[in-house]
Amino acid sequence: MKGALRTLIVFAGLILILAITLALFGLDVGAALSTIWNGAVGSKAGIARSLVRATPLIFTGLGMVVAWRAGMYNIGGEGQYVMGGLASATLALVVRSWAPAIATPALLVGGALGGALFAAFAGWLHVKRGVQVVISTILLNFVAIEFLKFCVRGPLQKSSGGIFQTEALPNTLMLQRFDRQTDFHSGFFLALIVVVIVAIYLYRTKSGFQMRFSGANPDAARASRFEPGKKQILAMAISGGLCGLAGAVDYTGLIGFVGDGFSQDWGFLAIPVALLGNLNPVGAAGAAVYFGGLFAGCEVLQRSEPIGDTIVPLIQGVAVLGVVGMQRWLENRTNQSKGAD
Amino acid sequence: MEILLNILRFSAPVSLAAMGETVGQKSGLINIGLEGMMLTAAYVSVEVATRSGNAWLGLLSGVLAAVVMGLVQALFTIKWAIDQVVIGTAINLAAIGLTSTLFEANYGGAGKLLDAPSLLIAGKYDVILILLIPFFLAVTWALFRTNWGLALRATGEYPDAAEAAGFSAQGLRYQAQLIGAIFAGLAGVYLSLGIASSFAINMTAGRGFVAIAMVTFGRWKPLWVLGASLLVGFAESLQYLLQSTSSGLPPQLFKAIPYLLALAVLIVVGRGTVAPASLAVPYRRSK
Numbered sequence: 001m002k003g004a005l006r007t008l009i010v011f012a013g014l015i016l017i018l019a020i021t022l023a024l025f026g027l028d029v030g031a032a033l034s035t036i037w038n039g040a041v042g043s044k045a046g047i048a049r050s051l052v053r054a055t056p057l058i059f060t061g062l063g064m065v066v067a068w069r070a071g072m073y074n075i076g077g078e079g080q081y082v083m084g085g086l087a088s089a090t091l092a093l094v095v096r097s098w099a100p101a102i103a104t105p106a107l108l109v110g111g112a113l114g115g116a117l118f119a120a121f122a123g124w125l126h127v128k129r130g131v132q133v134v135i136s137t138i139l140l141n142f143v144a145i146e147f148l149k150f151c152v153r154g155p156l157q158k159s160s161g162g163i164f165q166t167e168a169l170p171n172t173l174m175l176q177r178f179d180r181q182t183d184f185h186s187g188f189f190l191a192l193i194v195v196v197i198v199a200i201y202l203y204r205t206k207s208g209f210q211m212r213f214s215g216a217n218p219d220a221a222r223a224s225r226f227e228p229g230k231k232q233i234l235a236m237a238i239s240g241g242l243c244g245l246a247g248a249v250d251y252t253g254l255i256g257f258v259g260d261g262f263s264q265d266w267g268f269l270a271i272p273v274a275l276l277g278n279l280n281p282v283g284a285a286g287a288a289v290y291f292g293g294l295f296a297g298c299e300v301l302q303r304s305e306p307i308g309d310t311i312v313p314l315i316q317g318v319a320v321l322g323v324v325g326m327q328r329w330l331e332n333r334t335n336q337s338k339g340a341d
Numbered sequence: 342m343e344i345l346l347n348i349l350r351f352s353a354p355v356s357l358a359a360m361g362e363t364v365g366q367k368s369g370l371i372n373i374g375l376e377g378m379m380l381t382a383a384y385v386s387v388e389v390a391t392r393s394g395n396a397w398l399g400l401l402s403g404v405l406a407a408v409v410m411g412l413v414q415a416l417f418t419i420k421w422a423i424d425q426v427v428i429g430t431a432i433n434l435a436a437i438g439l440t441s442t443l444f445e446a447n448y449g450g451a452g453k454l455l456d457a458p459s460l461l462i463a464g465k466y467d468v469i470l471i472l473l474i475p476f477f478l479a480v481t482w483a484l485f486r487t488n489w490g491l492a493l494r495a496t497g498e499y500p501d502a503a504e505a506a507g508f509s510a511q512g513l514r515y516q517a518q519l520i521g522a523i524f525a526g527l528a529g530v531y532l533s534l535g536i537a538s539s540f541a542i543n544m545t546a547g548r549g550f551v552a553i554a555m556v557t558f559g560r561w562k563p564l565w566v567l568g569a570s571l572l573v574g575f576a577e578s579l580q581y582l583l584q585s586t587s588s589g590l591p592p593q594l595f596k597a598i599p600y601l602l603a604l605a606v607l608i609v610v611g612r613g614t615v616a617p618a619s620l621a622v623p624y625r626r627s628k
Contacts, residue, residue, distance in 0.1 A: 025442065025446060028429045056342045062410070073426045075373075075426075075430070125604075125607070129607070129608050131604075131607040132557075133606065134426060134621075135553065135554055135607065136559050136604060138550040138554060138609070139554055139601075139603055139604045140600075140604070141547075142547060142550075142551075142596075142597065142600040143552075143597050143600050143601060143604075146593040146594075146597040147593070147597070150591050150593040150594070150595045153591070153593075154591065177410050239615050269434075271430050272430070272431070272434060275427060276431075284584070293626060303428070306445065306446045306449075307442050307445065307446050308439055308445070309441050309446060310437075310441035310442040310542075311438055312438065313434040313435070313437050313438035313441075314434070314435055314437075314438025314439050314442060316431075316438070317430075317431045317432065317433070317434030317435030317436070317438060318431075318435055319496065320427065320430070320431035320434070321413075321417065321428070321431045321432075324417070324424075324427060324428070324431075325417065325421070325423070325484070328421045328422075328423055
């Protein structure tokens, strides 16, 4: 009941912030909201666009949920997404002659592994060498972006055309599409399955419980005779794996190649998605779909107005401040009423 | 000499931001929102300078904008003791969203090269660059040679001790936050108004995060932090130098070197005892 109430308040708050933002930029709020709404869910193309935008956000949002729950401030989702896409594109050189039923899953697993190893390194540095994850993942983001630029200009560059991108993935190896007119692909359904898996792992397994416990109270974890460090490295690996999978899904489902512009900030935007979803897998998925829709709607808004999807991060930032501020206010009120007894 | 000046100019934004961040981290605050404060200051200063035709007014409003953001952040992280990483991330998101939207609304989606008035005062020197080294000396002196600095550092290690000595831990953190925001503002202003005379969407391009890394790289000592920041400026200029002489080495390697180097230092030094013990830990006075 409390969770449902929170969801309702957050959702209403998000709409309110959107409306105020539109008004502050001088737009007719009613007309702009209806344009965004129609752009996001008003047609088959709109719904497809919303879900395609939401897909990478679901994966990366889940990644942030797992890491932050374990007390690991993974800010490196972007680098892990890029490394996932790169690992998948590299693997594609090997598996392109294989049967699609084996090759495509292999590409997804490869992407997840690429992101997982990259993030696990940061986790290992934290546990073994005392390097804060916040700092190391920030640094590794820069390294990943430069590595991407290097790869698409060198070892992975398409042999013809002189453009900075990898060879296009054969259509047979792409994720399934259901409609000729839209980009909607089966990656969205994979994302939904992963939401369930992550939720079961975190709330219904011993390992998941220990991981959450390590984040909530590392000293108590040590006292309960399990090493929080191991769980934290594992949390980073899973988190990076999910971000890497996001990169691989965008590569095999939507884009079909990895190029200079591959980094679209999905790993960075995942942080507010996870926070607004209350660091809960289902909540994060909900927030991802909301922001996917907002992205899609604002892209349509941009066709007729001078402002567009750049307002999405603004809304996310203000919403995070609003939500954590509200939570603290409620806590203080509860504490005060307890103190008065 | 010309090359040295260029290195100094390239590294000035990161140096300035890192200096403010050093003060903040010494008091126990990690400012993940540094990037957003720089970006906002960069935008506001160019906008005001272009419209008013006065670079100094631009400088002032840019710094003021960063200070306002810093105070909003302090409200959440210091007064309400909410997680600093969460709030900093939110500040960054709001800043990138706000500046991009305003810039696109004012100058169109493709952006536009503005021609803001210049900050130069003596030939090719400008006031921020001239003051860079004195700023660092002043910060070093204030942090390590005054009672205020001692209390501030104590707040970053063990806030209860600072409180017991009669200082207000929260008060000191507010002061550190203010100093950090002013320097973040100067850094952003220098990037846009000082170097480019224009603004571009997301023009800070991660420099705020680089500055945070440089504080760690410089082991929380202002002059070492300056040295680390200059090294990054050097690597950046090296990349252009080598690009023009076509050495055969990939230029991306040179862009990645500062980050790899910073990471390597952190790995080698490991769990240093020099990091402030209460870094990123909110302080709440026990009753």
